[in-house]
Amino acid sequence: MALFGTDFLKKLEYLSLVSRRVFRGSILAQRKTMQLGGGIEFADHREYSPGDDFRHLDWNVFARHDELLLKRFQEEEDLHVYILLDCSTSMNFGRPPKFDFARQVAAALAYIALADLDRVAVIGFAGDIVADFPLTRGKNRILSLLKFLEDLKPQGTVTDLSRVVKGFVHRTQRRGLALVVSDLYDPNGFNGGLDLLRHHRYEPHVIQIYDREEAEPKMKGDVELFDVETGTIQKVTVTERNLRQYRAIFEGFQESVKAYCQTYGLGCTRTSTEIPFDELILKMMRTAGALT
Amino acid sequence: MSLVHPVAMLWAALAIPIVIFYILKIRMRRVPVSTILFWRQIFEEKQPRSIWQKLRHLLSLLVQLAFLLLIVAALAEPIFKWEIREARRIVLIIDNSASMNATDVAPTRLEAAKKAALPLIEGLRFRDEIAVLSAGTQPQVRSGLTGHQSTLREAVTSINPTDGPTRIPEAVALARRLLADQPRKQVIIVSDGGFAEFDAIKAAPDVTIVPVGQKTGNVAITRFQVRRSLLDPIGYQILAEVRNASEQKVETRFELELEGNTIDVIPLDLAPGATWTQVFEKTSSDGGRLTAKIVRGDALAVDNTAVAILPKREVIPVTLVTEGNLFLEKVFEANPLVNLEVVKSLAKDAPLRNLTVWHRKVPNPLPPGNHFVIEPREASDLWTVGDVLQSPVVEKQDRTSPLMTHIRLDNVLMPEARQIKFSAKGQALATALGGDPLYYAIERPDGKGKVLVLTVDLEKGDLPLQTAFPILVANALGWFSGTRGELREALATGAVADIELPRGPGSNASALDLIAPDGKRKSLPVSNGKVTVGPLDECGVWTLDTPNKPEAKSKSDAKAAPVLEIACNLAAKTESDIRLSDALKVVESAKIGAGFGGWPLWFILALVAGILTVVEWFLYQRRWIS
Known part of the structure; x- marks a missing residue:
């Protein structure tokens, strides 16, 4: 297990501990769901109907306003975490490859979720769903999950997030947190897929990964640009001006991801492969803690 | 190609x-x-x-x-055949004579000439070659035939002004020798004219003249010489000439100074083209530097001043040993340069002064030193005394000797003289009809001094009454004292002169330094007490001195005094007449054309x-x- 060695597992354990001590209740397990039920946290009132449990009547409201209102509480349940991992060829780009980094991030998030008694599924995708690790629960399943992730290879055709999500949401399963770990280089745009997730009442969280070479390419002169995902070749002469234009376009793309997520209140993490995955997880947890 | x-x-x-x-x-x-x-x-x-x-x-x-x-x-x-065929050889002559120092064209005519010459060099075609000559004082090749423009520009800009005369004809002759075997040749002269053979040179088909200057008037000292008076041992005569080489009447002053002290001022009123000449009689035993000035600011300054060197006359200690001869006593006393001591006899080992005059009595042998023996009646180691010569007639007289300058003895009445047979080799200055010497000069070897013998009986005859007698004595004094104190003619710029060095340390040196008025030194070899000086290219006082001599601490420091001073003046009417000739004005500026702007084809290819x-x-x- 080169990718998920001993050091990696130690880091996972550490992250799991940190997440319990510092961010308990703020991410993944012990999350409040959209379901109302028998929890302890007040959600809203509704009018009393015959047959309702008197224990849930709000007697204070009745004393003041002479109305019988029933208190409703949010039900707490274990969270279903779906990790949608981009396995397209474009993820194999970079040093280290973005795919390795993505798998480490996916593994870390899965480990934390499993440690907090949540259910985790991993869906590998490219042009379509290419691999699937079904919903699982319990920390003891982590090794199987890691084995699954390790065996994943960049593959498939051109990234098509809409198609992937379409296949994903039509499965009979509970709604939950949908972590999209990808570079989002979808020729048809990343919006369609994320829109579908939202519409089907999933909670998408985007983890966008890029390599430094993608953000700031260095090549100049007469070159053949070879798209590793599509196999397309384009002969161009790259000038300093072109590089400046490229950086602006790339930055614009990054900003569009951020703007989309802000617009719809989605979690968004953009990261370069240069930073260690554990730092990224801590940063994500801090951000989530600050938001809640 | x-x-x-x-x-x-x-x-x-x-x-x-x-x-x-x-x-x-x-x-x-x-x-x-x-x-x-x-x-x-x-x-x-x-x-x-x-x-x-x-x-x-x-x-x-x-x-x-x-x-x-x-x-x-x-x-x-690559090279085209026409390039070789059409290559030209040009000699550029730049006049750097004294007249080119005139400032009527700012800053000077010479600078204007250089400025006019540079475009000619810039217009040089590839494979053309130019030589640069200067023609002031003496023709000088500044650069041989070359097409290298930087070298040519440097050669032109390095031409210094001189105070010498124009030597254009000589420079043209030199240029023609340089271009002798060239098919396409041209001589370009940049000058203000004023040189000999102007018409012939101007008319020559291979010569182009580029004129520099304007028709500017000038007043100049064209002659300035000084000489000792023939009558007065401390007197001297000055010859001065001033010329008004302009189209207008000029009023000015002529000033004479001796060592900075004004000794005469003469107002001048000169008509256009007029020449003023005057001889001045002055006296001075001290001598010094005599300077003539024209008080006038004109375009050419160098001819407004002239110098002459008046050497100091030194007093000669003379001992006259005689029983009594009034003529002899008086003729020496009358000479202001003689410090006379008259004695009847002289002890055998008594110290001798610079000159001892023996009248009749003569020691045997003659001790080392200078001796003037008159009518010897006793033999010595240099001669034996014979019979009395009755009424000797002067048959032969050496006119080349400085001892006989301005003296004629053939009309002098000499009733009696002594017949002397000289054992020492000498020079008979005057000889009687029978071949007996009447006046005889001996220069003893090994520095024993000079001996002059006059065999004539002064008490009989009219020699002491003739003007020849004091002149004879003055010449004798001059001969004994060497050439020191003689007047030396002021040289004209461009002149070459053989100069006899005065007795002293300088005459024995193998080489002397010739120091120009601006301080530049040049070593000159000394041969037989003579040194060849010139051509001098700067007006002023030139100095001959021993090399590496310490500077004089004061003017009276005799040891630091130079060996010789030589005055040098422009003294040239043609140079001082700086009016540009009308004939020159019609000559258009020479153009030697342009090809590839002086660039070779390979250079153009490299440029592209x-x-x-x-x-x-x-x-x-x-x-x-x-």
Whole structure:
């Protein structure tokens, strides 16, 4: 297990501990769901109907306003975490490859979720769903999950997030947190897929990964640009001006991801492969803690 | 057309690797990218320019090949036959005589001449060659025939002004010798005229004159000489001449100074073209530097001043040993340069003064020193005394000797003289009819001094009453004291003179330094007490001195006094007449034309190659930096 060695597992354990001590209740397990039920946290009132449990009547409201209102509480349940991992060829780009980094991030998030008694599924995708690790629960399943992730290879055709999500949401399963770990280089745009997730009442969280070479390419002169995902070749002469234009376009793309997520209140993490995955997880947890 | 270095064409083979590299280059470097989406956004906008982008690679190849071919052609150095056939050889003569120092053309005529000469050099064609000569004081080759413009410019700008006369004819003769075997030759003179053979030179088909200057008037000291008076031992005569070489009447002052002290001032009122000449009689035993000035600011300053050296007359201690002869006593007493002591006899080992005059009594042998023996009646180691010569007639007189200057003895009545037979070798200055010497000079070897013998009985005859007698004594005093104190003629600039050095340390030296008025030193060899000086190219006082001599601490420091001073003046009417000749004005400025602007074909090829490098650099930058 080169990718998920001993050091990696130690880091996972550490992250799991940190997440319990510092961010308990703020991410993944012990999350409040959209379901109302028998929890302890007040959600809203509704009018009393015959047959309702008197224990849930709000007697204070009745004393003041002479109305019988029933208190409703949010039900707490274990969270279903779906990790949608981009396995397209474009993820194999970079040093280290973005795919390795993505798998480490996916593994870390899965480990934390499993440690907090949540259910985790991993869906590998490219042009379509290419691999699937079904919903699982319990920390003891982590090794199987890691084995699954390790065996994943960049593959498939051109990234098509809409198609992937379409296949994903039509499965009979509970709604939950949908972590999209990808570079989002979808020729048809990343919006369609994320829109579908939202519409089907999933909670998408985007983890966008890029390599430094993608953000700031260095090549100049007469070159053949070879798209590793599509196999397309384009002969161009790259000038300093072109590089400046490229950086602006790339930055614009990054900003569009951020703007989309802000617009719809989605979690968004953009990261370069240069930073260690554990730092990224801590940063994500801090951000989530600050938001809640 | 032929090639100077045809082997250089082999470098054209470099085109092969260039083409190979081009082919390799168009197989572009493949760069994998994770997505081409973003790049498309950039390059799809530029699609219309893709043809140009393709073409500019080919254009680069063509530029590189053209660059290579141009460089190879430049290395091979192509040469056209007409270049060799039409190559010209030109001699540029620049007049740097005294008149070229005139300031009527700012800053001077010489600078204007240099300025006029430079465009001629700039217009030089490739394979043309120019030699540069200067023609002041003496013709001088400043640069041999060359086409190297920097060398020629340096040669022209290095020409210094001189105070010497114009030597254009000599320079033209030298130029013609330089161009003797050249088919296309030309002599260009940049001058203000005022030289001999002007008409002949101007009319010569191979000569072009570029005039410099204007028709400017000038007043000049054209002669200034001084000489000792024949009558007064401390007197001297000055000859001065001033000429008004202008079209207007001029009022000025002529001032004479001796060692800075004004001794005479003469107002002058000179008509146009008039010449004023005057001889002044003055006296001075001290001597010094005599300066003449014209108080007038005109275009040429160098001829407004003239100098002459008046040597100091030194007093000669003389001992007269005689029983009594009034003529002898008086003739020496009358000379202000003589410190006379009269004695009846002299002890055998008594110290001798500079000159001892023996009248009748003579010691035997004569001790070392200078002796003037008159009517000896006793023999000595140098002669024996014979019978009395009755009424000797002077048959022969040495007119070349300085002892006999201005003396004629043939009309002097001499009733009696002594017949003397000289055992020592000497020079008979005057000889009687029978061959007996009457006046005899002996220069004893090994520095024992000079001996002069006059055999005539002064008490009989009229020699003491003749004017020849004091002159004879004065000449004798001069001869005994050497040449020190003689007047030395002021030299004209450009003159060469053999100068006899006065007795002293300088005459024994193997070489002396000739020090110019501006302080420049030049070593001159001394041969037999003489030194050849000149041609002098600067007005003022030139000095001959021993090399490495310490500077004088004071004027009275005799040891630090120079060996000799020589006055040098312009003293040339033609140089002082700086009015530009009317004949010169019609001469148009010479133009020697231009070919490739003086650039060889290989240089132009290399230049074009350089431009192509810029083009390729532009294309490269367009590809890489946009």
